[in-house]
Amino acid sequence: MDVMKQILVVDDEPMIRAGLTKLIKHYSQGVHAYAVPNGAEAVAEIRKQKPDMVFTDIRMPKMDGLELCRHIAEMNLNIRTVVISGYGDFTYAQKCLTYGVKEYLLKPVTELELYPVLDRLLYQEKVHSLSVSAYSEWLEQAETAIWSADFEGIDRLLLRWSGDDLCGALDTEQLEQTIADVLKALVKKLNARELYQFADTPPPKSAKNRDELFKHLESELIHWCGQLAQWRGGNQKSVFEEAKSYIDDHIAEEISLEAVAERVGLAPTYFSYFFKKMTNETFVQYRMRKRIEMAKRLLELPHYKIVDVGMEIGYQNYPHFSKIFKKMTGISPTEYRQMLGIK
Known part of the structure; x- marks a missing residue:
């Protein structure tokens, strides 16, 4: 018993x-x-x-x-x-x-x-399981590679599955279950970003050997990269439209270039370079210009106090807001209102 x-x-x-x-x-x-x-x-x-x-x-x-x-x-x-x-x-x-x-x-x-x-x-008394630390590290790197559409990185990660640290001693049945577990865990990580929804598919019943199981793992990772490209419009322009939209929606917040780059799944240096290439402005210049454009719209509303306008667009310090406004427009917020005939 x-x-x-x-x-x-x-x-x-x-x-x-x-x-x-x-x-x-x-x-x-x-x-x-x-x-x-x-x-x-x-x-x-x-x-x-x-x-x-x-x-x-x-x-x-x-x-x-x-x-x-x-x-x-x-x-x-x-x-x-x-x-x-x-x-x-x-x-x-x-x-x-x-x-x-x-x-x-x-x-x-x-x-x-x-x-x-x-x-x-x-x-299972004699189970050759994968290294949990190697498994966790691989998941982190795979999530980053997929989100950045780093196909070379994905190739390197797939090569690791022939090594002992990930699946060396697993039999075919154990490998099938391990790959299924890996894909489910990766889907959770990707979906936790709350921007796109991914789904995984189990290995096909026809996959009876290690090579076919590895092929399934590869096809899932490549498929997710392709989905990202499709969701983002398949070109750099749509990625940066998405980035600009995110900046505009959070214009009064102190979001960083790194945060926006992560949001759209690009390395910060790569994002910074192409942002300037496509907008002819740096990230900081673009955000500053959008803030001042918003300030002008608010200053045109007589019931808004000038000091409140600065706070509304993310400048808690009024002298700093006034200085930036004059730098961008050539006149102070007060002079801008006077020019509009608002006292």
């Missing part, structure tokens, strides 16, 4: 804690899942119950996920640990890898990501 597997869920968010526990219980009748809200309570439960697996969040009160992973490693109980976290916690989660963490999953966790992990860590 098989011994029931014990799984502990650690997360301070009640809905996520309950949802993950429920998913695990639905996985198999041979699994008992229970949960606690923080690392401190988890340590006590682990000492008492000695679970087979622990799923832990990163950011929690009393004791965070990193500290919990350290405690689990020091207990030396052969507990398999899985880290779950939000998109922005990747760098922090990486630190857990030194404590023997087996997997890293992004929220929200669904059965499509969860159940293969349970299969591997609970029931």
Whole structure:
């Protein structure tokens, strides 16, 4: 008779804690899942119950996920640990890898990501799994390459799949599942940018060997790059129209060139060069001109105080606003109003 597997869920968010526990219980009748809200309570439960697996969040009160992973490693109980976290916690989660963490999953966790992990860590005794740190690094680099339409970078990333750090000892079935997991994780990262919506497709049933599985991975990455090009209009002009629109919509905010470049998926130096080439202005000059154009429109409205106009377009300091306005127009805001006959 098989011994029931014990799984502990650690997360301070009640809905996520309950949802993950429920998913695990639905996985198999041979699994008992229970949960606690923080690392401190988890340590006590682990000492008492000695679970087979622990799923832990990163950011929690009393004791965070990193500290919990350290405690689990020091207990030396052969507990398999899985880290779950939000998109922005990747760098922090990486630190857990030194404590023997087996997997890293992004929220929200669904059965499509969860159940293969349970299969591997609970029931496959001799699994040659990929390096979690190499896997996480590859995902970060792949996201950047796709967003920047860096086809050479994608080629370099694909070559790494023949190395031991990503899939060297995996059999065909394990490789198929690993590639499926990688593509799902990458879709989550790309969609987290909240600009375009990507979707992945599972490897075709006809893909029965490693070369065909690698080909599927390659086709998905290239397909996403092609989608980006189509969404952006397929040329540099549409990318910069998108950039200008974003700047115009946030004209009163202190957005940086780097932030806009990231928004449209280009390297800052590349973005700066082509922005000037297509507008005949630098990023700073363009933003300043648009602010002053907006200031002129507001100054034409008599009920607006001049000092409020400056603040409305992003200049909190009135003397600075007046200086910039005069530099751009040759006259002060007050003189501009007088010229319009507004007192």
